[in-house]
Amino acid sequence: MAQEEINILSVRGGLLFQPDVGKKEAKMKARIMIWLSSMVIGLAVCNDILAAEVGKAIFKDTQGKSIGSAMLFETANGVLIETNLTNLPPGPHGFHIHQIGRCDLADGFKSAGSHYSPNKREHGLTVTGGPHAGDMPNQFVGSDGKLQSHILNTDISLAPSETSIFKNDGTALVIHAKADDYRSQPAGDAGDRIACAVIERSGG
Numbered sequence: 001m002a003q004e005e006i007n008i009l010s011v012r013g014g015l016l017f018q019p020d021v022g023k024k025e026a027k028m029k030a031r032i033m034i035w036l037s038s039m040v041i042g043l044a045v046c047n048d049i050l051a052a053e054v055g056k057a058i059f060k061d062t063q064g065k066s067i068g069s070a071m072l073f074e075t076a077n078g079v080l081i082e083t084n085l086t087n088l089p090p091g092p093h094g095f096h097i098h099q100i101g102r103c104d105l106a107d108g109f110k111s112a113g114s115h116y117s118p119n120k121r122e123h124g125l126t127v128t129g130g131p132h133a134g135d136m137p138n139q140f141v142g143s144d145g146k147l148q149s150h151i152l153n154t155d156i157s158l159a160p161s162e163t164s165i166f167k168n169d170g171t172a173l174v175i176h177a178k179a180d181d182y183r184s185q186p187a188g189d190a191g192d193r194i195a196c197a198v199i200e201r202s203g204g
């Protein structure tokens with residue numbers, strides 16, 4: 001976006017500093033300029049909408065290798081999380097939103113903190129007083145190591161609010177080695193963190 005703006009500015013500069021171009025050529029250049037200008041305005045408007053409502057998260061494994069991504073969409077009923085990953089161990093895995101947007105390899109992704117819980121609830125989808133806003137159902141990886149899923153999380157938002165996942169220190173999606181038992185405190189006994197993704201605004 002910034003690079004496109006610079007390119008377009010240099011087109012304008014070129015036009016300004018060429019006093020002796022033919023009339024026909026000048027007309028054509030003016031037309032191109034108008035077309036490019038409206039494209040810039042169009043892109044800027046489009047970017048604003050995307051920035052407000054869509055998130056993206058790139059997952060890395062414990063080696064630091066990228067294994068896929070998730071897209072997050074604000075809806076009238078919560079945030080829809082669409083996840084597409086490869087190279088994971090087959091079987092069930094705990095899947096949560098953690099409360100800090102940091103995925104450091106050095107500490108096994110402990111940098112992402114505990115589960116996101118702006119309402120200070122207990123851990124567990126099946127627990128009285130639960131769940132954390134960041135608690136989500138286990139994800140099942142096939143024998144091909146792939147995971148493809150859609151989850152609607154009704155306890156979070158992308159827009160500014162008390163439950164926004166775009167808070168100052170961010171949030172992260174984390175996949176665990178084992179299944180979440182949906183009841184053990186503080187995190188469902190789901191084992192090591194085997195993949196982590198900082199959730200960022202898409203297009204920003």
Ligand SMILES: [Cu+2]
Pocket residue numbers: 094095096097098115174175176187
């Ligand atoms: Cu977790």
Ligand SMILES: [Zn+2]
Pocket residue numbers: 096115122123124131132134135186187188
């Ligand atoms: Zn939890």
